[in-house]
Amino acid sequence: MDIKKCNSLQETREEIDKLDDKIVELIAARNAYVKQLAYFKDSIEEIKAEDRISDVVNRVRAKAIELDLSPNLINELYVRMINDMVDSEVAEFKNAKNF
DSSP states (O other): OOOOOOSSHHHHHHHHHHHHHHHHHHHHHHHHHHHHHGGGOSOHHHHTOHHHHHHHHHHHHHHHHHTTOOHHHHHHHHHHHHHHHHHHHHHHHHHHTTO
16 A cells, blocks of 8 residues: 655645545545345345344454554444444335335
8 A cells, every 4th residue: 555745734634634535536436336235135134244243343353453544443444334234235125125
């Protein structure tokens, strides 16, 4: 990962703002894929796949460690994000199955 060397507070803030925009776009894309999952599952229990959630969290924790980032921070972010996205997937599932 290449990090630009900034020359001022303003430039550094602008780079952070650019990254924040990309992060939000990536989360939105992730959520769109999560909603697609609803069409491939047969039950709400299948949506709440604890094994898969655990696998994802463990994988991103390992990636955080690799990048010298707090795995606890990533853990908290992903657990929160996944919980919200599971709710979104359940709503999409109910809509697709006309519950």
